[in-house]
Amino acid sequence: MSPSSSERPLVTVVVPTRDNERTIRACLSSVVAQTYEHVELVVVDNHSSDATPRIARELAGTVVVAGPERSAQRNTGIAAARGEWVLWLDSDMVLPARTIDVAVDTALATGASAVALPERTVGEGFWTACRALERECYLDDPWLHNPRLVRRELLLGDAGFDLSMSGPEDADLRMRLRDAGRHIELAPVIVDHDEGRLTIADVLRKRYYYGRSIPAFAAQHEGAVSAQGRAVLRSYARNHRRLLRDPGHAAGMVAMRSLEVVGYALGARRGRADRARGTKG
Structure with missing residues (x-):
């Protein structure tokens, strides 16, 4: 039997952000509009220079200023949280109204310690x-x-997010939880990730930035980078019919992923140099 509404656990939603006035109102509004009743909303702003803090104060119960990177911001939000469960979002994500209901139901029904939320790009x-x-x-x-x-x-x-990583910190947490024997379940809900109008320059900049953390990630999880790559390729193979139905975008996807590999590699080279100098870069 599912617990009654009054017995449902409190969920703290943590949203790290910086200069995201284009998307943050939709993100926070989707949290406020959840059908789940026991939610607190914590925004951790990294010294934004646009309207992001004003919008956050309109919609969130708690707004904290902290940095310097996303991992630190998430840890700050976790420390401020009162909930039994913590759910973190990027500030360009939008939740369907029943997302938290579905995620909590999934956790309670399966005994999972963590729940993943699939995303689609818009x-x-x-x-x-x-x-x-x-x-x-x-x-x-x-x-x-x-x-x-x-x-x-x-x-x-x-046990929180690794401060030496910005990009691979989510995968690092997933692997640490699994290594500890924790069950991670996939919820039957899809979150919208508003990526705006992507350009190749945007993609390369982000992958270079994330790539700088790859040496730290690889040092913690031997063989994980290549294993992740193989898993991605298997997903493409399983979905070959989907890709063949849209050959133009499939070709673009292959080109984009190839350039991302270059961005990751260049970023990783910079990350290794930073580690050799004993700095985070």
Whole structure:
């Protein structure tokens, strides 16, 4: 039997952000509009220079200023949380109204310690459509989805997000939870990720930035980078019919992923140099 509404656990939604006035209102409004009744909303702003803090104060119960990176912001939000469960979102994500209900039901029904929420890309332009097609290949692959709803007790102290990573920190948490024997379940709900109008320059900049954390991630999880790559390729193979139905965007997806590999490699080279100098870069 499902617990009554009054017995449902409190969920703290943590949203790290910086200069995201284009998307943050839709993101926070979707949290406020959840059918789940026991939600607190914590926004952790990294010294935004646009209207982001004003919008956050309109909609969130708690707004904290902290940085310097997303991992630190998430840890700050977790420390401020009162909920039994913590759910973190990027500020360009929008939740369907029953997302938290479905995620909590999934956790309670399966005994999971963490729940992943599949995403689909929305936005405009050719490259955004290529990203959307790519994400469609992952929707039913539990191994490739990182958790977003986790019991707060599992995230406190050193168990939170690794401050040496910005990009791979989600995969790092997933692997640490699994290594500890924690069950991660995939919720039957899809979150919208508003990536706007992607350009190749945008993609390369982000992958270079994320790539700088790959040496730290690889040092913590031997063989994980290549294993992730193989899992992605298997997803493409399983979805070959989907890709063949849209050959133009499929070709663009392949080109974009190839350039992303270059961005990751260049970023990783910079990350290794930073580690050799004993700095985070």
